[in-house]
Amino acid sequence: MKRAAVVLLAACVANAAFAEGDANDAARARQGWVLNCMGCHTADGSGIPGKVPALRNSLGHFVGMPEGREFVMRVPGAANSALSDADLANVLNWVLATMNATTRPAGFRPYTAEEIAAHRRPALTDVARARAGLVHRLQADGITSVPEHY
Template structure:
């Protein structure tokens, strides 16, 4: 059963050999965002083949690291968080991540998490960031 659930995340790897990045995603992010990045019709955004669009703008890239689920995550190791975010961006983001997108670094994660997003209306902020990223992606 577990192998069937995590199979799409393995990219040809054995279900018994989940690496630290995928295991961390499953433990810390998968409960809300889904094990395959598909959260369904909820308040939590779907990641699969969508999340990469945010990397089209500097604002979107910053948003990815300052949103509460990342900036206040229990994943306190910046290098590991960078690896998890790269998994999200490149593996789960798939075709939505533009060619040439640079990977997150531990330094970038550390800097951005020092300035967490603070808003009383996260859905409105998210909608604005998404709209601008989509407009940018459509002009590429």
């Protein structure tokens, strides 16, 4: 019961944090998250240790690097999802606004449908290796809060 209350509270805070855009965009983004991402990454974005990486408080670090920004668009779950380019951009921006407000880089540029269309495919084939390379770069820059392995 307590976990359900925490998840509900997090969802309410998340929708409030997305006030950067239209309320309809936030609702649509959350729905996209629930239908396309939450099943693996869990309701609060914490992932499944040893199987699925956490997005909460880590994804923001990746988008601070051009290669990391592209990585986020090209992971198979994003690249191959049924979401349109505009909806994927909306979901990614929602995740970054609601689950990564403290890790998102200063001056963050929201994803656009055009950017997603240009970089989404092909999907990465060795996600773990690509992610490990990005984590090593983050560590070299002094960011040690993102684990190399999930």
